[in-house]
Amino acid sequence: MIKRIDLVLPPEEAANESGYLKLLSSAAGIPESEIIHFSLRKRSIDARSKHPKVLLSFDVYTEVADIPAAPPDAGYQNVTNGKTVAIVGCGPAGLFAALRLLQAGCKPVIIERGKNVRDRRRNLAALNKLHTVNPHSNYCFGEGGAGTYSDGKLYTRSDKRGNVKNILDVLVRFGADPTISVDAHPHIGTNKLPGIISAIREMILDCGGEIVFNTLVSDISIKGGAVSHLILQPVSGGTPYTLQAESVILATGHSARDIYEMLFRNKITIQSKPFALGVRVEHPQPLIDRIQYHCDIRGPYLPAASYSLSAQVSGAGVYSFCMCPGGIIAPAATAPGEVVVNGWSPSKRNNPYANSGLVMSVDESDFKPFSEFGPLRAMYFQSSVEQLAFTAAGSNLSGPAQRLMDFIDGKYSSVLPDCSYVPGITSVALDQVLPSKIASGLREGLKLFGKKMRGYLTNEAVLVATESRTSSPVRIPRDPDTLMHPEVKGLFPCGEGAGYAGGIMSAAIDGERCAEAAIAFYGKQ
Numbered sequence: 001m002i003k004r005i006d007l008v009l010p011p012e013e014a015a016n017e018s019g020y021l022k023l024l025s026s027a028a029g030i031p032e033s034e035i036i037h038f039s040l041r042k043r044s045i046d047a048r049s050k051h052p053k054v055l056l057s058f059d060v061y062t063e064v065a066d067i068p069a070a071p072p073d074a075g076y077q078n079v080t081n082g083k084t085v086a087i088v089g090c091g092p093a094g095l096f097a098a099l100r101l102l103q104a105g106c107k108p109v110i111i112e113r114g115k116n117v118r119d120r121r122r123n124l125a126a127l128n129k130l131h132t133v134n135p136h137s138n139y140c141f142g143e144g145g146a147g148t149y150s151d152g153k154l155y156t157r158s159d160k161r162g163n164v165k166n167i168l169d170v171l172v173r174f175g176a177d178p179t180i181s182v183d184a185h186p187h188i189g190t191n192k193l194p195g196i197i198s199a200i201r202e203m204i205l206d207c208g209g210e211i212v213f214n215t216l217v218s219d220i221s222i223k224g225g226a227v228s229h230l231i232l233q234p235v236s237g238g239t240p241y242t243l244q245a246e247s248v249i250l251a252t253g254h255s256a257r258d259i260y261e262m263l264f265r266n267k268i269t270i271q272s273k274p275f276a277l278g279v280r281v282e283h284p285q286p287l288i289d290r291i292q293y294h295c296d297i298r299g300p301y302l303p304a305a306s307y308s309l310s311a312q313v314s315g316a317g318v319y320s321f322c323m324c325p326g327g328i329i330a331p332a333a334t335a336p337g338e339v340v341v342n343g344w345s346p347s348k349r350n351n352p353y354a355n356s357g358l359v360m361s362v363d364e365s366d367f368k369p370f371s372e373f374g375p376l377r378a379m380y381f382q383s384s385v386e387q388l389a390f391t392a393a394g395s396n397l398s399g400p401a402q403r404l405m406d407f408i409d410g411k412y413s414s415v416l417p418d419c420s421y422v423p424g425i426t427s428v429a430l431d432q433v434l435p436s437k438i439a440s441g442l443r444e445g446l447k448l449f450g451k452k453m454r455g456y457l458t459n460e461a462v463l464v465a466t467e468s469r470t471s472s473p474v475r476i477p478r479d480p481d482t483l484m485h486p487e488v489k490g491l492f493p494c495g496e497g498a499g500y501a502g503g504i505m506s507a508a509i510d511g512e513r514c515a516e517a518a519i520a521f522y523g524k525q
């Protein structure tokens with residue numbers, strides 16, 4: 001027999017796993033001797049009351065036959081002689097597409113403009129310390145994609161896109177902590193995700209797949225309305241070469257502007273897409289802990305507190321985005337002459353700051369000044385704000401910043417608080433950087449957030465611009481049934497870069513879907 005048992009425990013009691021059996025026996029009314037197995041299904045924190053509780057949900061088994069069998073072998077095949085599917089981009093969409101292709105006996109060939117996870121670190125160090133941007137290897141580009149070095153949160157708002165549990169199980173198979181399968185807000189951590197990405201790479205290579213690093217897709221050849229081949233260009237220069245590909249999964253992420261330009265140049269339909277724009281807001285983590293846990297000092301059995309806030313201002317959404325408790329603000333620029341910020345947390349989330357994107361939706365009305373760029377107008381609008389942020393703060397990758405209450409009150413911040421953004425911050429009136437609609441919308445949104453979280457509005461907090469890579473400013477259309485571009489057979493727009501995902505989980509799910517569509521496409525030829 002299987003019994004579902006829910007326990008509500010103080011944090012210190014929930015941390016004592018050796019006591020679970022006794023508690024489950026009492027709650028289920030079953031002698032301890034009759035419980036032959038139990039497994040934790042879900043873990044979350046309820047901090048609504050003065051004393052936070054941990055909510056635990058278990059499956060309790062009294063019959064051996066009911067205990068779930070061990071997960072079967074993943075079924076990755078040797079694909080050395082399999083049909084080739086080209087994958088452009090080695091982020092979560094591309095990697096999970098490749099793993100699904102291995103299961104079907106197809107050979108993935110991944111083309112990645114950036115470096116592998118280990119070599120990327122040198123470029124990230126140069127970004128932080130020397131303020132030098134490598135346009136091919138940075139926080140956005142390289143093996144594992146943007147999520148590898150910008151947090152590794154595994155949230156998704158919808159189960160409708162695919163099997164979330166399957167994605168988590170794959171990550172556990174390749175080395176993630178099994179607790180990600182039960183936590184309400186699973187998180188791997190930037191310090192641990194690179195090892196998992198490396199393990200996935202080794203599996204792809206061991207099975208006969210290929211990964212080509214430091215290489216751009218400079219052009220795509222279309223013949224008879226179908227993909228013929230890709231033109232590849234080593235980033236170090238040299239002679240371009242051809243990769244024959246009748247099936248291409250385009251999983252480039254939301255910052256590969258050259259890919260959008262290339263598609264536009266080839267008259268392959270793309271569309272302008274709304275996104276969100278704003279700043280990073282950083283508070284001392286103990287302040288957020290006090291607000292969320294209703295305590296003076298967070299106890300040792302509670303994680304660093306997080307938050308999620310949203311409001312409607314003048315018909316547009318203002319909301320927190322990619323909240324990083326115990327985190328760091330990172331420079332996420334992908335080209336010289338721009339300032340872009342993102343956030344990440346280590347697995348222990350033990351840094352002294354809490355940061356979050358604070359953004360407002362932008363749409364076609366905001367892009368009108370850039371209408372000459374056609375479907376790329378949202379991208380050029382996005383770029384213009386990033387470039388303005390760069391010059392406003394001294395043209396050296398410093399982040400334009402303002403204390404939170406000074407921003408609300410329209411005051412210049414003569415002195416800024418300490419901040420986790422390593423390239424440094426420079427006092428700037430953010431109205432000089434942000435479009436007026438965004439600045440006024442964020443002000444009103446912050447006031448509303450202050451009513452929801454007493455103490456959130458403080459000059460201990462600092463705003464750093466710009467949080468602009470929230471999602472792709474371009475959508476690459478695709479048929480809802482075949483997942484192919486409606487004009488190009490064999491071209492599968494995929495993940496965040498195509499406008500069909502918004503994070504590691506949804507991108508990975510979309511990668512699997514596009515791989516299955518590519519497999520079906522081969523079967524019909």
